[in-house]
Amino acid sequence: MTISHSSVDQVASEDVASEGELSECMSGLLSVMRASISVMSIVQRVYPVEGAQLDALVMHCDHARLVYNLGLEQRSWWTQSRRHFRQKINYVSQAADLTEARREFDWLRAGSTVVQQGALRDLDRAFTNFFARRAWYPTFKKRSNTRQGFVVRDLAARRVNRKWGEILVPKAGWVRFRISRAWTDICAATSARVAVTNGRWTVSLTTPPAVRKIPDTTAVVGIDRGVANSVATSDGRMFHAPGLTAGEQTRFLALQQRLARQQKGSANRERTKAKLGRLRLRLADRRGDWIEQTTTALASAYCAAAVEKLAIANRTRRAKPKPDPDRPGAFLPNGGRAKSGLNHAILSSCWGKFAQRLDHKMSVIVVSAAYTSQQCSNCGHTCPDNRDSQAVFRCQGCGFEHHADTNAAINIRDRAFIIDHQPEGMSGDRVHQSRLRAAPTTSVP
């Protein structure tokens, strides 16, 4: 059941010769972008020993959650009016408070300092992301959350044999994991996150990203992410992310309905939750494989890619209620919407991961998503009427007709890389002023 990562490129050294073939401005751009990538993570399946070891891991999960929640509550006390009375709450002040709390409570002292401090560090990062407008305000972690985990720093790992490795977890000893990646990558890890989802334990190792293979090409690609076609490229290709099969989807919705009706805290409800969790895990595995394969295929065919920036608000939109026209104030069932909402929700997690993995494997430029679906990639005319239907784009200005998603992907590509050459089979003057204006603010030297 482990996710296959065999498709990930592991190249020992950078191919300098092929880089020389890139135009000067492009290689300059690439080196800037390469420097922006910090870390990536590799996930390995963990098999803890039943008994004391498993109990220790569960205890760490509980402590990490508790400390995170306490820290979050403490931070929520801080208000503008109290600013003058108390110093700002940050990681340093909270870590000092933790030391004090550990002195007082035996049960907290029984846990690991590393794990508990890790939870505070997680909280600090959650706030950093919130203030940088990358995430919502941090929420409390629940015991009922499907995913629980904790962080181990100053990682120690050793190899048992070809297939098995071990990591040292405080208070739990050496914990076994199945090696599915190059041992040199695992050794390079400095910290790890041990997590459990539906009884499946994993360790996510933070490592410097593998050196990217630079393909023997200067071709660039624009990528449009959508619902009907998960990924559309500027060269007209479509990639569809695997989803739940029709049967699985029906089962998923039925289970969700059953869950809603079941009494909270009952054994039956827990059983339904576990079934839903297994279905989600199966989907995540399928999607994970697809992401690895698609991003590797793109990274081997192009030297750089452009993606549009996705807003958080769009990704978490709920299905709209459907008012009943005969009975004012009443609503009709919106099952169809629930289904599309489900697809959307599942896809949204996929898109973020897709961009992240793509960024690990090749140079990626993020551009503004504004009007990419309404703008004509041929003449630059931007109008909502250009969109004939979900699939067809027909320009009201020049009559240019194309697949709507491909058109958007071309716009995304052209915003990132100002391209003079035209798509084959076109005629006339296509370099429009508006396209030049739509170019990214960080100009190519």
Ligand SMILES: [Zn+2]
């Ligand atoms: Zn046009």
